[in-house]
Amino acid sequence: MKLGEPSLDQIRIFLSVAEEGSFGGAARRMGRAVSAISYGIAQLEAQLAVTLFEREGSRRPVLTEAGKGLLAEARGVADRVDALLAKTQSLHAGLESSVRLVIDVMVPGEVTAGVLREFRRIFPTSALTLNIEGLGAVAACLLDEDADLAIGGPVIGEHPALERQAVGEVELVPVAAPDHPLAVLSREGRAGPDESRDHLQLVLADRSKLTEGREFSVLSPLTWRLGDLGAKHTLLLEGLGWGNMPRAMVAGDLERGRLVELDLPERPGAHYRLSALWRRNARLGPATSWLIDAFRDRLAES
Missing domain, CATH: 1.10.10.10 (Winged helix-like DNA-binding domain superfamily/Winged helix DNA-binding domain)
Structure with a gap:
């Protein structure tokens, strides 16, 4: 039939x-x-x-x-x-059919999740590709045209090919396991100048050629370079070194005593400023522009 x-x-x-x-x-x-x-x-x-x-x-x-x-x-x-x-x-109507987004690993996960949940509701027809990178690799994704928009840190200064708009900041704090020598010295108020130089520092590696050879808040000559912030977090919990972490990521560990915030004279913690970045020759569509505002709003609330 x-x-x-x-x-x-x-x-x-x-x-x-x-x-x-x-x-x-x-x-x-x-x-x-x-x-x-x-x-x-x-x-x-x-x-x-x-x-x-x-x-x-x-x-x-x-x-x-x-x-x-x-x-x-x-x-x-x-x-x-x-x-x-x-x-x-x-x-x-000019709405992007897809948006390629790269986000700095320092951006709190709950901030990203909240923004993307709303993005899906407001722009159901726009496909989204998400990539998580660190340090200079965030801007490199834009310059290599692998992303349309980036939410990245301050490691890339003014670049002639990129536009920048501030969206917020993340607090970084130096931490270590409670039995780490620096944690013990911090609790006793005996962490002297340059004490951090005698202990292994866990550092986020930069996979980008843009900032190759530059150091970011590195105090110790003894370092392990890690390409993943989650791996750094795990090694810190295991007491294998000390290092800076986003406060939001370790807040629960600090509260439960699994990590200790270090009181070091060098004050290696910092406010990691975040910006929206895009190529200067690109025209931002409504979905991309919405993402910039949404990240700014969420970061202000976090």
């Missing part, structure tokens, strides 16, 4: 009758005559060679088993077409 190809209009009529529970209700919803609704259902049944509604002996159409089985498929077809039309309308 060769089946016909139902039209989108016939599928929408089918859904309207099923959802309204009557031909009259479907006619009112779609602004059609009842006869047009009835004809559309008859045509769809002829195309598919099945009976979709039981009509005899009842004033209201009731879905047959075949109708029930096809209802979800019909709804899926209509939803996909609606999504296609919404995305097309967005493109005509």
Whole structure:
């Protein structure tokens, strides 16, 4: 048996009758005559060679088993077409079809999650690609055209190819495990000048050529370079060294005593300033512009 190809209009009529529970209700919803609704259902049944509604002996159409089985498929077809039309309308309105975002590893995870949750709600038709990088690698993603927008730290100064807009800051604090020698000295108030130089410092490695050879808050000549902030966090908890961490990331550890904030004369902690970065020759669309404002708002609240 060769089946016909139902039209989108016939599928929408089918859904309207099923959802309204009557031909009259479907006619009112779609602004059609009842006869047009009835004809559309008859045509769809002829195309598919099945009976979709039981009509005899009842004033209201009731879905047959075949109708029930096809209802979800019909709804899926209509939803996909609606999504296609919404995305097309967005493109005509200047909304980005996709946004490639790179975020500094220092940005608190709950800030990022909160922003992206709202992004998904407000811009459902814009696909998003997220990358997490550290230090100079954030700006490098932009310069290599692997990202459209970055939320990055202060390690890249004024760059002729990049625009910058301040969005907030993250507090960094020097920490160590409670039994680490620097933690013991800090508790006793005996951490003298240059004491930190005698102990292994865990440092976030910069994978970017942009800032190759530069040091950021490195005090000790004894260092381990780690490419991942999560790995640094784990080694700090294990007492393998000391290092700076975003306060938000270690707040729970400090509260439970798993880590200790170090009181060092050098005051290696800092306010890590964050900026939105984008290429100077790029035009920001509405979704990208919204992300900048959203990160600024969330960081102010955190």
